Amino acid sequence: MEIRLAHAQDIDAWMALVKQVRSMFPGLETAEALAEHKATVLRFIQNSSAVCAVEADRIWGILLFSRETAELCFLAVDPTRRRQHIAQKLVSFMLMQTKQGTDITVTTYRDGDPAGLAARAFYKSLGFSEGKLAEEFGCPVQEFILKRPSTGQI
């Protein structure tokens, strides 16, 4: 499994995985929203801020992040390849691309929402702690924060 920055030519394989997991993400319900998301992914790719896990010409895991705000914007792993530490490797790759000492934030489903079970357990396992409650696309969410000391690694 190779973890690397995505290129423009990865977009079809990337979107194939997005389509598989779209029901997990508020804001990806319609064809129009999906087309908008594709344009967003291409912008992240141009900014060297789209990371993918590739094996046998297929993309099994995807991650978008912001270099400006140190935010993890999107993360998903193919349902058939979960619990193989693919997401962990994607986040480690992102951490290497962001400045040490910068806290990383992400928003995910709130406690008690079955849709957030895997993601919340995942972020906690990496040392993220719970932050403020918010809403995204009308969906109740919670921020998670990874505090990073300026000298060490997580």
Ligand SMILES: CC(C)(COP(=O)(O)OP(=O)(O)OC[C@H]1O[C@@H](n2cnc3c(N)ncnc32)[C@H](O)[C@@H]1OP(=O)(O)O)[C@@H](O)C(=O)NCCC(=O)NCCS
């Ligand atoms: C959340 C998600 C990205 C995790 O991907 P993954 O590759 O399966 O995660 P990893 O294998 O790297 O997990 C690392 C650790 O996180 C924890 N973890 C991950 N999934 C878990 C689950 N379903 N239940 C409990 N703990 C879990 C475990 O501690 C795991 O380590 P272990 O398997 O050695 O016990 C994946 O479940 C997914 O794509 N979910 C749907 C989309 C989603 O929720 N995205 C995040 C929204 S912000």
